Amino acid sequence: MQASRLKAAVALAAAAALAVGASGCAKSERDEDSGGAKTGGTFVFAGAGNPKNFDPIFNDDGESFRPIRQMYDTLVQNKPGTADLQGALAESWEHDPEGKVWTFHLRKNVKFHDGTPFNAAAVCFNFDRWFNMKGAAAQSQMIYYSDVFGGFAKNEAEGVGEPVYNKCEAKDDGTAVVTMNRYKGAFPGAFALTALSIASPEALKKYDADTVKQNGDSFEYSAFANEHPVGTGPFTFGGWDKAKGEITLNRNPDYWGEKAKVDKLVIKIIEDENTRKQELRAGTVQGIDFPAPADRKALAGEGFQVLDRPAFNILYLGFNQKNPKLKDLRVRQAIAYALNRQALVQTKGPGGTKVADEFMPDTVLGYAQDVQKYDYNVDKAKQLLKEAGAENLTLNFYYPTDVSRPYMPNPQEIFTVLANDLQAVGIKVNGVARPWNGGYKDDVQQFGKQDLHILGWTGDYNDPGNFVGTFFGRAKVEFGDQAMTEMFDAITKADATVDEAGKKTAWEQVNRDIAAKWLPAVPIWHAPPAIVVTKDVKGLVASPLTDERFNTVSVG
Incomplete structure (x- = not known):
């Protein structure tokens, strides 16, 4: 079912899990999981900029996607360390010979963070929400949707074209069938896009997720996007303190997949590159991304784990x-x-x-x-x-x-x-x-x-x-x-x-x-980007797509 174009060369990205860590983690009772990894504590990662918001469909940059991919899941995902595909919310999938009809066989017994069930109806709600989005401001912010699906039920923003998406049908709770108007080479890979993560229909409705307002050169987003993001991922939203520049995510004890090993994940926004390095050295953060080329050798010499991703x-x-x-x-x-x-x-x-x-x-x-x-x-x-x-x-x-x-x-x-x-x-x-x-x-x-x-x-x-x-x-x-x-x-x-x-x-x-x-x-x-972490953190798998998930990370 995976596209034959998924090259073995990209699988060079399959990097060994980083053994990395931090002296500045929060104190907590610690246990070892069945594999010997420490559990509990807090993993603090330095972000280089604030996210736009936490609604996947209205984002297109890495600083926003980093916290989003911890809270949400996609139908299909990239196998850790590679650009190969594997099941996520969909355990398997197939398409017709023309590549227009995609049938997803969904994972059972999965719940959104608000306790509502994940099922085929929820999948179709998300697809239909994207397709029927109203307003030029909202449509203009759906960069990935426009790239993949071409257009909307009614195009209101500039630069969008004829829609690829046709409809989504819930055959039963465990089977969602997505029909396209035409074949597109993006599939099935695009189903793994963080922007196309599946959100709780109830939360989307409750917090007016489709409300996007443009004020001059800036945009304002909904309470769902800023304060109440709800997915099915290994972490739940704990808050965004804009004054302190901190995003807090909490371990989801009911996650369907590999449960997070740390109790909390904090993404600390540090815009200045030198300050990020200083805090890494001080142990107040346990990981930084995209170090300057001149810093890689020095950080490795100081005992930090510096892992290059293949240049994709x-x-x-x-x-x-x-x-x-x-x-x-x-x-x-x-x-x-x-x-x-x-x-x-x-x-x-x-x-x-x-x-x-x-x-x-x-x-x-x-x-x-x-x-x-x-x-x-x-x-x-x-x-x-x-x-x-x-x-x-x-x-x-x-x-x-x-x-x-x-x-x-x-x-x-x-x-x-x-x-x-x-x-x-x-x-x-x-x-x-x-x-x-x-x-x-x-x-x-x-x-x-x-x-x-x-x-x-x-x-x-x-x-x-x-x-x-x-x-x-x-x-x-x-x-x-x-x-x-x-x-x-x-x-x-x-x-x-x-x-x-x-x-x-x-x-x-x-x-x-x-x-x-x-x-x-x-x-x-x-350019091959690097990710750097302290020597006491284990389980972080670097991705050529910068698609790292932190549920595998342990500290201490």
Whole structure:
């Protein structure tokens, strides 16, 4: 039932469970489970930024998904340490020969945190909720839904298309049948997306989950999203103290799967990278994510566990073609030639980082070995700018603050290097720094204020549509590329190709054309992100998808 495209190469991510830990854990009575691991206590993990909220469908970033995936389950999930699929709320599944009808055989005796039963009706409630979501503000925040399912029962937001989803039927309590209007290569992998986690229907209704309000450049979410998230996961919501910057989750004693070994999980928001390191060394937190490349060796030498995940990601420089100068392919190519990406890799990339020539790793189906490459060439860049009449170009270059992403460990340093490269070929750069949530992502993805931006992606499942299709499969505000219908159509056709050989050929051609004909962005690098924990914590399994679950973690 798993997609044959789930490459063995990604299974390199199968890392041994980290033996890691913390001197600063809360005091409690401790016992050992049947496997000898300590139970009880508190695991404190440092987050780099605040979540948007805790409603899975309205999120698309790692800082939000980290607590969400501890509280919710999906129908299908990634096997720990790999991009392979295994059952979760669905024990098994199958589809018809056309890939349109998906039948899920659900796990029995599972309850939501509010005590209500998980069943096929609950599954269908969630699918129908997403499909029937009302309001442009709400729809605009459902990034993953739009990428996977295309559109809504009534499209109200910009940039959404024809819906893939048709209906969901509860055949009985244990069988949910989801019917699509057409085949899409995202399935079954997309059913493992954290954004498509299954929430309690009763809680969604009780706390007005569908209420999303836009106030200028920001969005407000419901009581469900901020105060009462209810899933089926190994941890329950204990509170979000925004003043202290702490999210508290409690052990769910009734969890259907492997029960959490710690009593509490605290995600402590520490925006400054140096402060995160200091607190790790002081023992006030037991884990940090995405350490700067220069810190990895030092932390390992101090006895911390530093585990690299395989680089299943991409960093790119995006063009907003609302700027008339950037609509000229020659200008975009000039910028590509101006970037000394190899020097950036060597000076700012984690060990093992590689220059990217395409927008997905070479382990993904459809990677083309013969795409046009843009090696560093100052003279070529200047020549193209002259031909395009863009020798006096000024661009607003947006980059995020208060965040460290797997593909982008230090945004400000990356921006500085790229900006210097651009200025070296005569392009004036106005740098605009904005906070990750409540600033940068809205400015870039919702309002398109920038000319250039840096952003990226860690793959959610092993399919080209999850990379190339997510970025360029339809018109997006952040790229201002509404006229690139040829690109959208080619990606749609490739994604709808059921035959494996035909799909491979179609995606390879898409990648060639993206590089040579369309160039909506410049791929920068693939970087292996690391996760660091103290030596006394055991059971943390690092994921190439940064999809770590903390129920396996013990402390002490």
